[in-house]
Amino acid sequence: xxxxxxxxxxxxxxxxxxxxxxxxxxxxxxxxxxxxxxxxxxxxxxxxxxxxxxxxxxxxxxxxxxxxxxxxxxxxxxxxxxxxxxxxxxxxxxxxxxxxxxxxxxxxxxxxxxxxxxxxxxxxxxxxxxxxxxxxxxxxxxxxxxxxxxxxxxxxxxxxxxxxxxxxxxxxxxxxxxxxxxxxxxxxxxxxxxxxxxxxxxxxxxxxxxxxxxxxxxxxxxxxxxxxxxxxxxxxxxxxxxxxxxxxxxxxxxxxxxxxxxxxxxxxxxxxxxxxxxxxxxxxxxxxxxxxxxxxxxxxxxxxxxxxxxxxxxxxxxxxxxxxxxxxxxxxxxxxxxxxxxxxxxxxxxxxxxxxxxxxxxxxxxxxxxxxxxxxxxxxxxxxxxxxxx
Numbered sequence: 349x350x351x352x353x354x355x356x357x358x359x360x361x362x363x364x365x366x367x368x369x370x371x372x373x374x375x376x377x378x379x380x381x382x383x384x385x386x387x388x389x390x391x392x393x394x395x396x397x398x399x400x401x402x403x404x405x406x407x408x409x410x411x412x413x414x415x416x417x418x419x420x421x422x423x424x425x426x427x428x429x430x431x432x433x434x435x436x437x438x439x440x441x442x443x444x445x446x447x448x449x450x451x452x453x454x455x456x457x458x459x460x461x462x463x464x465x466x467x468x469x470x471x472x473x474x475x476x477x478x479x480x481x482x483x484x485x486x487x488x489x490x491x492x493x494x495x496x497x498x499x500x501x502x503x504x505x506x507x508x509x510x511x512x513x514x515x516x517x518x519x520x521x522x523x524x525x526x527x528x529x530x531x532x533x534x535x536x537x538x539x540x541x542x543x544x545x546x547x548x549x550x551x552x553x554x555x556x557x558x559x560x561x562x563x564x565x566x567x568x569x570x571x572x573x574x575x576x577x578x579x580x581x582x583x584x585x586x587x588x589x590x591x592x593x594x595x596x597x598x599x600x601x602x603x604x605x606x607x608x609x610x611x612x613x614x615x616x617x618x619x620x621x622x623x624x625x626x627x628x629x630x631x632x633x634x635x636x637x638x639x640x641x642x643x644x645x646x647x648x649x650x651x652x653x654x655x656x657x658x659x660x661x662x663x664x665x666x667x668x669x670x671x672x673x674x675x676x677x678x679x680x681x682x683x684x685x686x687x688x689x690x691x692x693x694x695x696x697x698x699x700x701x702x703x704x705x706x707x708x709x710x711x712x713x714x715x716x717x718x719x720x721x722x723x724x725x726x727x728x729x730x731x732x733x734x735x736x737x738x
Contacts (some may be wrong), residue, residue, distance in 0.1 A: 349475045352530060356470045357479045359529045360463055361486040363424075363521045367431065368487055370514025371400070371454070372494030373501065381507040388444035396448045398698060403455030404691040412461045412684025420466035424459050424525050431457035432518040439511035450511070461684030464667060468683070470530060477611055480664045484607075488600050488660075496593060559731040560666045560686055563624060565693035566724045567662050570631065570717060572697025576705055577713055578638075578652065585645040595649060603656040607664065623665050625728055630658040632721045639714040 349357065382393040415423040431454050438450030471479045501509055582592055619626065637651035670682055704713055 349471075349478065353471050353475055353479070355528065356467065356530060357482050359524055360467055360479075360483055362524055363463065364483055365486040365490045366517040366521050367428070368490040369494050370435070370510070370517045372491050373498035373510045373514070381502070382444065382447065385447060386443040392444045392448065396444060396451055398695065399448055399452045400455035401691045401695045401698075403452045404458045404460075405688055405695060407456050407458035408461050408684040408688040408691065409681065410684075411458050412465065412681045412687075415462040415465060415684075416681055420462055420469065421525060421529060421531060423462050424466065424529075425522055427457035427459035427462070428518050428522045428525065429457070430454075432515050432522075435511045435515035435518060439508045439515065442508065458684075458687070460690075461687035464687070465683040466529075468670075477664055477668050480667055481604075481607060481611055484660060484663050485604055488604065492593070492597055492600065555731050556669055557682055557685070559624070559728060560669045561689040562724070562727060562731070563628075563662060563666045563669075564686060565689040565696075566720070567631075567659060567666070568690050568693035569697040569700075570635075570721070571659065572694055573701035573704075573713065573717060574638075574655065576698075576701040577710055578648070581638075581643060581648055581710065582645070585643040585648055587645060595652070599649065599653050599656050602653060603660045606657050607660045610661065611664070622732075624662065624669065625725065625732070627658040627662045627665070628721060628725045628728060630654055632718065632725065634658070635714055635717045635721060639711060639718065 378393070378397055382388060382396055411423055411427060434450045434453030434455075434457070436450075437453060438447055440446070441450070467479055467483075468476065498510065501513065579592060582595070587595065614620065631654075634651045634655035637647055637654070641647040641651075667683070667686065670686060701713075704716060708716070
């Protein structure tokens with residue numbers, strides 16, 4: 349990477365780290381403290397957890413379209429400002445409805461797709477995968493830090509202190525975007541006047557795009573279902589809940605080490621051309637391991653390790669698949685549809701996973717996941733061949 353690309357990558361790493369750190373700190377304690385708020389009940393606590401993802405689904409695509417018209421930096425700062433307002437509302441209105449409204453506004457600042465489009469504007473194609481991997485590390489690091497310090501901060505400073513801290517982080521992010529992130533003329537473009545709405549839809553949903561949209565949906569759908577089931581399986585295998593973060597820390601660090609080794613040293617074109625299908629196959633292997641064992645801590649950790657190695661690879665190579673798009677006009681729209689698919693997968697994984705867990709056994713849920721992955725694998729192969737036209 350040259351100096352400009354390094355500056356862009358580090359800027360987005362800090363934005364993702366700080367923004368998601370503020371979001372993740374509330375996750376391990378929301379169900380415990382949310383029920384104590386005025387007017388609260390279990391359904392409203394669940395709504396307060398899920399409303400962030402719901403608003404992300406609704407606002408990702410509009411933000412992407414606006415970024416294509418008005419420029420990436422302006423829309424990113426606008427989204428961070430809405431996120432800031434959401435934190436202020438959550439911190440000041442000590443009721444469950446204040447929390448719900450605040451978290452809805454947090455999600456309404458849906459800038460993930462715009463950030464990815466901006467990164468694509470400013471990073472050369474040969475370094476794009478490295479930049480995405482670095483952002484993935486910052487994302488995982490924010491999750492790990494939040495899981496450890498979130499409960500500690502709440503213990504000493506109170507539940508609402510996390511929202512105040514998150515609001516400070518959002519101000520820092522706005523400063524980084526405003527003064528550190530370089531400006532590119534690619535950020536503002538005039539769409540081709542000859543492109544009809546039908547042609548635009550065909551472009552943003554061609555086979556390369558749709559393969560990535562489907563992939564990120566399925567990946568996060570499976571992630572959420574696994575995290576509904578796996579924590580209980582770890583406890584049954586003898587691992588206390590307070591020690592789970594240690595397992596996740598080791599697994600994620602190893603998976604990122606493997607990812608960086610693969611990115612920097614794999615030069616085999618056949619593997620790179622079929623990397624998405626290869627990763628889906630390894631996710632299938634991990635689910636078969638989960639299905640085949642009962643409360644064995646070693647095999648649970650092995651299955652999780654294989655899953656997260658494949659998961660992190662797909663987090664890098666699914667957006668890279670979108671780089672096959674050659675248009676400068678609708679990049680923000682494409683990346684926002686991609687991010688919408690991700691959050692839709694999270695929402696569906698939570699709803700469907702919770703519903704399945706209410707009447708199916710753990711083994712039956714793993715069977716459902718295996719069947720789901722098999723369908724995903726076949727669809728991915730189909731989208732890779734000549735029968736799916738652009």
